[in-house]
Amino acid sequence: MIFDRKNLNNGQLIEFYKKLLWPRLVEEKMLILLRQGRIGKWFSGIGQEAIAVGSTLAMTADEYILPMHRNLGVFTTRDIPLSRLMAQWQGKASGFTKGRDRSFHFGTQEYKIIGMISHLGPQLALADGIGLADVLGKRKKATLVFTGEGATSEGDFHEALNIAAVWKLPVIFLIENNGYGLSTPISEQYNCKYLVDKAIGYGMEGRRIDGNNLLEVYHTVSEIAANMREKPRPVLLECMTFRMRGHEEASGTKYVPQQLFDIWKEKDPLQNFERYLLSEGVLKPEWIPQMKAEFVTQIETEIEKVFSEADIIPDMETEIRDMYKQHNFPTFQPSNFSTTPKRYIDAISDGLRQSMRKYPNLVIMGQDIAEYGGAFKITQGFVEEFGRGRVRNTPICESGVVGAAMGLAINGYKAVMEMQFADFVSVGFNQIINNLAKTHYRWEQAVDVVIRMPAGAGTGAGPFHSQSNEAWFTKTPGLKVVYPAFPDDAKGLLMAAIDDPNPVMYFEHKYLYRSNTGNVPEGDYYVEIGKAKVIQEGSIASIITYGLGVHWAIEYAAKHPDLSVEIIDLRSLQPWDKEAVEASAKKTGRVLILTEDTLTSGFGGEIAAHLAEHCFKYLDAPIMRCASLDTAIPMNKALEEQFLAKARLEETMEKLINY
Helix, strand or coil: CCCCCCCCCHHHHHHHHHHHHHHHHHHHHHHHHHHHCCCCCCCCCCCCHHHHHHHHHHCCCCCCEECCCCCHHHHHHCCCCHHHHHHHHCCCCCCCCCCCCCCCCCEECCCCEECCCCCCCHHHHHHHHHHHHHHHCCCCCCEEEEEECHHHHCHHHHHHHHHHHHHCCCEEEEEEECCEECCEEHHHCCCCCCHHHHHHHHCCEEEEEECCCHHHHHHHHHHHHHHHHHCCCCEEEEEECCCCCCCCHHHCCCCCCHHHHHHHHCCCHHHHHHHHHHHCCCCCCCHHHHHHHHHHHHHHHHHHHHHCCCCCCCCHHHHHHCCCCCCCCCCCCHHHCCEEEEEHHHHHHHHHHHHHHHCCCEEEEECCCCCCCCCCCCCCCHHHHHCCCCEEECCCCHHHHHHHHHHHHHCCCEEEEECCCHHHHHHHHHHHHHHHCCHHHHHCCCCCEEEEEEECCCCCCCCCCCCCCCHHHHCCCCCEEECCCCHHHHHHHHHHHHHCCCCEEEEEEHHHCCCCEEEEECCCCCCCCCCCEEEECCCCEEEEECCHHHHHHHHHHHHCCCCCEEEEECCEEECCCHHHHHHHHHHHCCEEEEEEEECCCCHHHHHHHHHHHHCHHHCCCCCEEEEECCCCCCCCHHHHHHHCHHHHHHHHHHHHHCC
16 A cells, blocks of 8 residues: 655644544444443444545535445544534434434534435435535535445436536545445446446546545545535545445354455555554654553543433423424515415416525426426526526436435525426435435424425326325425415415425425416415415315315305305315314314325325314214225326216215215
8 A cells, every 4th residue: 555645744644643543443442332232233434444534634624524324434533522423322312313313324514414314325416405505605615425335226326426417516426335235245236347437427527546545535535626616516436445344243244255354454544554654754653552542541431421421301292393493484464465366377486486586595496497497387487587506407316306405405505396297206205205304303404495296187197197195295204295275375385385494395286277366465475384274164064175175175065055064275284284173173063074185095084083083072973085096097087087086075075964
């Protein structure tokens, strides 16, 4: 192993050595604690420390790093106190996630580190969003994100690199190629000679280096980052190394041939760097045991301090509250507004445009949304007013774009992403369910992202363009879900969603785009998320509904003027207005829950269960549900009409009223 100090002086080299030694000694202590049964799990980075330490030393303190499990050296090189790390690993209240998540699954704005989740790959797209925010803010910064060789098989890897290349984002994608994805060797992970060769396919620069050579890592990342700050673009960096321990300690290493251990033991990053410093006279032999003794004493003190901390006392209210960032509804005077008749689709466009004017840090992204104006022309004319920096066409890669939206939010921006059709959200499901939804609960980071979801049937669009799939998200704590039925609510809920620092799934019904018109307030207008609206008062039965179902209910009531039917438009599904629904149920004694979604496990079942539990004694008939068939949505008009809940509304209401 050949070291080149270049312009580093002796003092810097000694400091580098200390930064490399510290995580090794911490790890050795953790392995002892594991054998003693004092900790339960450990992902070892022994043998790979030069990558984490060298690359972190090369980045400035205010640049984001997105590490993985075996990158303890990132956290220690950023000078996070060991006591805080240990508290995190032990699930103590003083840890970064307050006992809510494990190991390195956390982020910290204080140290500009964004940790991973267990699903490999999603953090790569977050780095895109962070880098994009820096470009838009004209900040000369680079972002460093880690991945293992195994995760390069994930679609998230492809999507993130492709987005970064197309948008020329200042992101270093660092692959730690340590030979194994758990027990699967690289020969079964990919079929190219080197992973760095993939760079050419994305039109980006690629480098391959010795990941065990601390100075080679440091100088390479320093050079790339310095150049990237002046000329933003992504770079793929493959660092060759080896995992000297198991995937985690319980996994063992029996699947690894002994000769590999023998070869890589000679390439140990700490021992080789130590020998180099001794040969150069930078280190004196007697200094090494002294340094180690001081570090060991410090490690013992920090760790035992955490073991003595009190265990967490669970508090249900705190846990529920912390799923969301607390947010005050904007103060405004709705009675002062002048209104203009607008179609549902124009109200959405108006709310989006008004928000873009109000928040200079708001970016909207989606397929074909720039000059083309989106599949439904909602963003037509936006590029001319706000520019291509803030109105961004995206590649067709939903997961990557959701991740980029989250990265924007992490780095001080607001983001609205348009799913071209709500059905396509399944391709970005992991980012939404496991990243957007859980992040504030885990480490108190607001995720200021709205995902627009053009949903619903009635247009003969078939199984992949017609779903009302809100129930996929209403059961996910951390997300808010809204579903307006009228133009004024469409604008008000969209502006409220954009103002809200939590992730919001905004469902907009395609059938209503051009078929529904109403008076819409001008200027800033907000409808509080979580508040239902009484569409009409009634006394004999209540129809609880939302979205297109509201219009079916109104149509039914108009056909039966002799029946005093109360109609409640939920407007928001997470949170939903339990008080308004309970009040209506108690008032009429009969409840029909009308949803466009399929019957089984749809959101209507949640409302029914709540009313059965809380309003049973007030009911004069069983709670009934009217929903769409438990099939995929057919394209043929007659089949679609049969599928939709509206086809069974008359008979279900008759059954309810005559019970």
